[in-house]
């Protein structure tokens with residue numbers, strides 16, 4: 001951002017810190033350079049009330065940031081970045097095998113999954129090792145290995161910037177879908193402060209997603225338990241996905257596209273190997289990774305910006321790529337898939353700082 005040269009802490013209050021012209025390079029898993037005019041780090045949810053009166057938070061451009069594992073900075077953020085670093089996990093109700101658990105937005109998602117397993121709960125094991133915070137989990141309704149987080153969410157506590165008040169959204173109001181929720185459609189209206197989960201100790205395990213049963217067999221686990229399923233999923237994920245602590249990435253860069261029944265039937269006919277899954281009224285969901293690989297773009301590279309040679313759905317930063325470089329590669333790949341298959345790919349991560357967002 002022009003006019004600013006160094007990070008400068010400008011203030012601190014009870015439960016929060018303010019930094020002017022803050023670097024965001026260590027706050028996104030693509031590890032690209034970007035700056036925010038103001039960074040507010042909130043450690044105590046109560047501080048949000050005080051901060052909500054600041055003009056910058058009340059009505060200015062505001063970006064809520066968790067661990068930055070689903071965001072691409074293709075430019076600087078011209079306003080305030082709010083990092084919610086609150087902590088706390090509490091069982092607020094227990095009836096028989098059922099519990100309701102309230103988790104602060106700043107908790108690590110993966111730590112919470114391990115906490116739930118240690119308590120004897122079942123259900124979150126398929127979602128182990130997904131990076132990010134609990135507060136971000138409802139935003140795109142994180143999902144993996146046959147499970148989506150929305151299935152467990154009873155309510156989301158948030159600050160509503162439109163109405164300037166604290167609200168609680170019910171499960172139905174969250175409108176969860178595949179990589180979708182009400183929160184995604186109005187970015188930065190909602191500041192998620194905590195999430196309530198319905199958890200139980202008596203849930204049937206889901207081991208039908210490709211690879212889990214085989215991995216359990218390799219573990220020699222006997223009767224599968226939630227912890228063993230988590231272990232199997234963690235092994236699969238570690239093998240399949242590039243590790244962001246070794247190479248910058250944000251997991252899948254594209255969503256698996258939903259296409260109508262007519263296009264699905266045409267593609268199925270022409271490409272019998274193309275993986276597709278029924279997607280209710282939407283038609284069918286196609287494997288974007290397969291489409292990219294079949295377009296010859298797996299491993300495609302421009303300088304340090306590339307499509308991973310390990311997994312075709314992952315855009316990687318080999319070192320010094322900028323967000324704009326990564327976005328250029330993503331657009332080239334999406335263009336090639338569209339040209340070959342007539343299928344439009346949509347970006348999964350939020351893209352910041354370009355006139356024309358998306359791919």
Ligand code: FAD
Nearest residue numbers: 066067068069070131132133135136142143144192250251
């Ligand atoms: P950020 O990237 O910081 O933010 C993401 C979005 O959420 C932004 O729009 C941001 O404004 C908003 N946001 C964040 N916190 C809040 C809040 N408290 N209130 C309001 N808005 C908020 N995702 C999956 O679904 N399944 C996977 O299997 C999966 N695997 C991944 C693997 C790797 C290696 C990586 C790097 C990412 C993967 N992801 C996956 C994507 C990512 O982990 C999730 O989207 C995660 O929920 C992002 O959390 P975050 O805290 O990093 O959010």
Ligand code: EPU
Nearest residue numbers: 144145146251252254255256275287289290293311312313
């Ligand atoms: N495939 C290829 N080439 C590749 C990689 C995969 O053709 O390079 C094919 C595989 O053969 C397989 C299919 O693609 O048949 C699906 O692959 P995979 O099981 O790895 O799942 P995915 O569709 O690539 C989705 C999610 C992941 C989630 C996994 C597991 C999306 C956009 N991605 O990936 O989520 O972890 O399933 O459930 O839905 C994320 O959102 O960031 C993410 C990593």
